[in-house]
Amino acid sequence: MLTLTCPCCGTTAEETEFAPGGEAHLKRVGPGSDDAAFEEYMFLRENPKGVHFERWRHAYGCGKWFHAARCTVTMDVFGTYSAQVTEPPQEIRDRISARRPGWSWREFA
Numbered sequence: 001m002l003t004l005t006c007p008c009c010g011t012t013a014e015e016t017e018f019a020p021g022g023e024a025h026l027k028r029v030g031p032g033s034d035d036a037a038f039e040e041y042m043f044l045r046e047n048p049k050g051v052h053f054e055r056w057r058h059a060y061g062c063g064k065w066f067h068a069a070r071c072t073v074t075m076d077v078f079g080t081y082s083a084q085v086t087e088p089p090q091e092i093r094d095r096i097s098a099r100r101p102g103w104s105w106r107e108f109a
């Protein structure tokens with residue numbers, strides 16, 4: 001069972017209290033983009049074996065969206081943070097690097 005802490009209200013609960021919202025930190029494209037960029041945005045998602053960044057909503061609590069960094073293999077949660085940021089906070093990245101040497105943050109431009 002995955003246990004998450006909502007960074008908005010501080011509640012720690014099992015995943016059944018939350019609703020998954022897919023991959024976090026997607027680069028959105030709009031009118032004027034080329035077909036390849038739109039296809040990537042619309043259909044292609046990361047499916048890593050390891051560190052992953054996801055959007056979650058505290059569905060049975062405060063109702064707010066947030067981001068979670070976790071390992072898809074071990075279910076380790078490296079941390080949760082605001083959904084109002086475009087990339088994981090340095091504190092979260094440092095925590096991941098400490099537990100997963102060799103891991104590196106990919107560039108989102």
Ligand SMILES: [Zn+2]
Pocket residue numbers: 006007008009010011058061062063064
């Ligand atoms: Zn909450």
